[in-house]
Amino acid sequence: MDLWKVPLLFSRLHMFPFFDLAHYVASVVALKEQRGAVEVSVRSPFACWFSAMLYCFGGSLLSSLMLAEPPVAFLAKGANILLASSVWYLVFYCPQDIFCRCFSFLPLRLLVAGMKEVTRTWKIAAGVAHADSHFKDAWLVMVAVGWARGAGGGLISNFEQLVRGVWKPETNELLKMSYPVKITLIGAVLFTLQHSQYLPIARHNLVFLYTIFLVIFKVKMMLTRCATSPLAPLEAALGHVLFGLGKAPSKVKGESATSSNRSSTCDRPSEQHHDGVKKRQAKKTE
């Protein structure tokens, strides 16, 4: 087989059912790791299910809202909903928690996380193309919709938390972007440039390279326990050149340095640290 055909064949992969399944598993397990999620699953299975659906289909929901298409459209994809609901059921209500125990096997986690990242590429590309069919050559709309489709669950996290009775207004993904949201934004920009033919690269090659990048860094961050974001130097440079952030007075500089350190660590494990920071901030605002 010709090696040059790999990207082309790769870009013709179907997401349903296996990659979608991986996305649902990774999303629902991430939901279960949120503080308070297990209590919600006991108090109100319905709120828990709805929250899980927002994790799984948040991108589709948000991009529908942005383009004034019916946001319930995702409910019409019966097979996907059934798959995601089964995953939700197994993750939260499996006797003896068998499902989650199996899933704590590291190679399986890595496989699922890698496959989830593949769906991200597909979603960004689909979002960009879909936006282009609504607004001709509106590259900012293409970036926004591609980003929303790829990182939807994160962007609507404030409202997803509200379903579970949690409200953390002092933070959101725009104020303190997590690594997946940032990398999705970069991906949306790249796919928009490619779609507008400013980027001299074939679509399947970009799909292939971007996915490889996503998977490698995801796996690396999981193995090394998320030490540093590969984007941190780029961000620091941009922040310095564009917004003069490095030239800020020492106190503010300290704060911004903290926040970029924070964003460079992985989102989930540092939850407790985050909460501490939030409490401090909450005190300040009071």
Add this chain to the structure above:
Amino acid sequence: MDLWKVPLLFSRLHMFPFFDLAHYVASVVALKEQRGAVEVSVRSPFACWFSAMLYCFGGSLLSSLMLAEPPVAFLAKGANILLASSVWYLVFYCPQDIFCRCFSFLPLRLLVAGMKEVTRTWKIAAGVAHADSHFKDAWLVMVAVGWARGAGGGLISNFEQLVRGVWKPETNELLKMSYPVKITLIGAVLFTLQHSQYLPIARHNLVFLYTIFLVIFKVKMMLTRCATSPLAPLEAALGHVLFGLGKAPSKVKGESATSSNRSSTCDRPSEQHHDGVKKRQAKKTE
């Protein structure tokens, strides 16, 4: 007259103006019984009016949003808005509070509450049919839209409260469903099954039977001061079989028992009890 024709004739009833009027009266009086609503009516009549409209037309608004139709469409129905606004004016600003005093006469309350339940059936059926015209055979969309149309005021209660300057993120109708929201969900499922012809029953018969059920239990709950929800045993059984909720350890079990007791009591009179619970929860989350 042939007795078998009663359901058919019943299903041809027009909601406007009398049944709609009853719905508006019951909704606006329920708003006035909310804590702080009277103060809002003095501070800002406009916010009070908007809140009342959300109570009266919440279902229409929410189902429009879900199907990406203009959410302001309800404002185009001039006669309904005029009727609802008149009711709002009489309930909140009638000299000597004459309107509310008249309405405290129990038989009148029962009549109005019964008529309001009739409008619920009509809304669910209309919502299901409307969703079907957008998405062919997407039964989950039909359930969602029928439910939203029938129980809209409840489902958007967090945002309705926000209009009045109240924000209670620790609870919502998904996390702790009230009886009307639950029974509307069941109704939406039944009408969807009937519409998809899985339920071997004529539409007018289902309309008739479901409405009878709604009205009888509403009246019974008002007369007996809302002792137990007729759905509590069903919920307990489902919770046990599907989610193993009965098998949970004692502490969690106690919590879930409390919550099902809570949901089995009526929503309005136990407001103070609710608040007590919320404060405790708020303390826990701090």
Add this chain to the structure above:
Amino acid sequence: MDLWKVPLLFSRLHMFPFFDLAHYVASVVALKEQRGAVEVSVRSPFACWFSAMLYCFGGSLLSSLMLAEPPVAFLAKGANILLASSVWYLVFYCPQDIFCRCFSFLPLRLLVAGMKEVTRTWKIAAGVAHADSHFKDAWLVMVAVGWARGAGGGLISNFEQLVRGVWKPETNELLKMSYPVKITLIGAVLFTLQHSQYLPIARHNLVFLYTIFLVIFKVKMMLTRCATSPLAPLEAALGHVLFGLGKAPSKVKGESATSSNRSSTCDRPSEQHHDGVKKRQAKKTE
């Protein structure tokens, strides 16, 4: 030149680029004056940019949502976004804060504020006409959309604040309307009446007179440091006649008097006073 032609020629003015520029400058400077906005600009330029776009294009966004048109449509207007983004960049990140220092020159502030008010008239008129093209003769929809288009930034302020990590549920523009929101509502009613031909005045004359009124009072309020709203007597009279607010018992009367005093002062400079009031209210609700 014939003096009678002035309104007609005035009503043919193009908003882009100069009047739109003034609107963006006034809006972004108002954002920068919000407490905490400068910290957000250091912590997360992206959230700051998005917040600025909500200030600049809030009306367009809100009216799109109301009519179920794509809310991202404003992103498709490349030139406007570029202009607004440049203004945002200069206001927040200009070295030595040169831009804001220049802008503190009073005659310039007055000019920009006056030009911003001109764009308000154009937006209201456009919103009313646009709503009429969707719903024939639905005058309430026309008022709502015209109002949303003209005062959008204010009406969505709760959600704009959320982007910056600020959440003040105890107040919103419906509960405590600021002067610009009120005067926009009146404008929306006038333009709707004119559009429905209940107001015997030519469109360009109404545009001219309403704009003159807006600009004069805006300039007067800036020069006199916003002593009294020109609408206060009208409001008091309406409140008395329609809602019997003057007849309320002394305590409530005191409160309502305070609130109308409050609304008659300008929105920005009394921020600290507002916050004090809010804290008191927050204590009460606790």
